[in-house]
Amino acid sequence: MQIEFYKYQGTGNDFVMIDNRSNFFPKEDVKLIEHLCDRRFGIGADGLILLENDSETDFRMVYYNSDGNQSSMCGNGGRCLVAFANQLGVIDDKTTFIATDGLHHASVNKDSIVSLQMIDVNEIQKKDSYTFLNTGSPHHVQIVDDLEHYNVKENGAAIRYGELYGEKGSNINFVKKTDNDTFSLRTYERGVEDETLACGTGATAVAIAMNATGETDKTSINLNVEGGKLIVSFDKENDGYTNVFLTGPAKFVFKGTIEI
Numbered sequence: 001m002q003i004e005f006y007k008y009q010g011t012g013n014d015f016v017m018i019d020n021r022s023n024f025f026p027k028e029d030v031k032l033i034e035h036l037c038d039r040r041f042g043i044g045a046d047g048l049i050l051l052e053n054d055s056e057t058d059f060r061m062v063y064y065n066s067d068g069n070q071s072s073m074c075g076n077g078g079r080c081l082v083a084f085a086n087q088l089g090v091i092d093d094k095t096t097f098i099a100t101d102g103l104h105h106a107s108v109n110k111d112s113i114v115s116l117q118m119i120d121v122n123e124i125q126k127k128d129s130y131t132f133l134n135t136g137s138p139h140h141v142q143i144v145d146d147l148e149h150y151n152v153k154e155n156g157a158a159i160r161y162g163e164l165y166g167e168k169g170s171n172i173n174f175v176k177k178t179d180n181d182t183f184s185l186r187t188y189e190r191g192v193e194d195e196t197l198a199c200g201t202g203a204t205a206v207a208i209a210m211n212a213t214g215e216t217d218k219t220s221i222n223l224n225v226e227g228g229k230l231i232v233s234f235d236k237e238n239d240g241y242t243n244v245f246l247t248g249p250a251k252f253v254f255k256g257t258i259e260i
């Protein structure tokens with residue numbers, strides 16, 4: 001059997017996209033999804049995303065990490081899926097779609113910059129050395145010295161598998177403040193089990209955490225990630241965050257078929 005796929009990347013967070021509107025894809029085949037994401041034996045990606053029909057919105061997003069397991073929301077994947085839906089002619093420049101964490105509104109411009117509304121955030125756990133919040137996926141946010149030389153894989157894995165987050169684990173973000181509206185981050189991603197070049201829900205978590213802990217009073221924040229630049233903006237209401245938008249490039253890389 002041959003599968004047609006499209007490859008996309010958003011600030012270096014890369015995804016295999018499959019048009020599953022005809023429901024042909026074997027969704028429970030963890031080994032197959034892991035194989036398609038494998039960088040040596042497959043296509044290679046941080047995750048795989050199915051675009052499916054939905055009766056009430058433009059389309060449904062079904063997201064898998066590169067370990068083959070379905071997971072929670074992926075911000076960069078959601079942005080890339082909007083660009084993919086646009087390329088397929090499923091949407092024009094604005095959309096509403098459904099994902100595991102609920103409805104998302106988004107827009108895409110002619111330069112393939114996608115702005116994606118993320119879930120509202122009301123619960124933020126502020127601890128002495130880190131902040132924990134859920135932006136569609138769980139995120140640990142920690143400021144570190146010398147981010148450039150920090151061992152993200154080793155330290156991220158130690159926290160992800162440590163006593164804090166139990167079996168479910170968390171994504172782990174290490175952060176450096178550049179100025180009042182700019183932060184740099186590097187992310188260890190659960191389900192990839194490695195550092196990725198960017199994480200959209202992670203960038204969103206860092207922006208909100210930095211505002212919530214008083215590191216910045218800005219409500220539009222620049223995030224430097226290893227694979228480029230993202231912007232996160234929001235409204236702050238009492239202790240909650242609404243109208244949260246994640247904005248950045250979402251680029252088509254290539255398409256092809258793979259024999260399985």
Ligand SMILES: N[C@@H](CCC[C@H](N)C(=O)O)C(=O)O
Binds near residue numbers: 013065137201
């Ligand atoms: N790359 C993602 C996050 C994907 C989900 C994560 N790996 C998890 O399982 O929690 C993003 O851009 O948000």
